[in-house]
Amino acid sequence: MGLFDNLLGNASEVDVSKLQEEAAAVMAPHERLEKAFKIFRDLYLFTDKRLLLVDKQGVTGSKVEYMSLPYRSITRFCIETAGTFDADSELKIWISGSPEPLVKQFGKGSNIVEVQKVLATYVLK
Numbered sequence: 001m002g003l004f005d006n007l008l009g010n011a012s013e014v015d016v017s018k019l020q021e022e023a024a025a026v027m028a029p030h031e032r033l034e035k036a037f038k039i040f041r042d043l044y045l046f047t048d049k050r051l052l053l054v055d056k057q058g059v060t061g062s063k064v065e066y067m068s069l070p071y072r073s074i075t076r077f078c079i080e081t082a083g084t085f086d087a088d089s090e091l092k093i094w095i096s097g098s099p100e101p102l103v104k105q106f107g108k109g110s111n112i113v114e115v116q117k118v119l120a121t122y123v124l125k
């Protein structure tokens with residue numbers, strides 16, 4: 001993950017093996033971490049059961065918010081890939097009961113199509 005991506009607020013993919021211990025504290029038994037993306041200290045964790053948004057707050061990052069979005073609550077989603085002049089990709093996720101989507105930015109080097117594939121695998125069951 002590059003510093004430039006961080007400054008722009010873009011997420012970059014992280015090796016899930018490096019996050020297993022940190023994620024294990026909030027994951028259910030037999031839940032499997034599939035993909036992970038990071039912006040500064042915040043994480044987007046895709047498991048086989050849900051999307052987990054980890055928001056580390058404050059200067060030290062000791063205060064952490066974990067937002068759990070079961071795949072069954074995701075009503076639709078879309079991706080916009082990076083183009084020639086637009087260096088980032090975008091993920092939008094609509095949650096049942098909320099009119100506005102969650103919007104996340106991903107760096108040009110991120111595999112946004114893979115994110116869409118993970119969502120499709122679990123949301124479209």
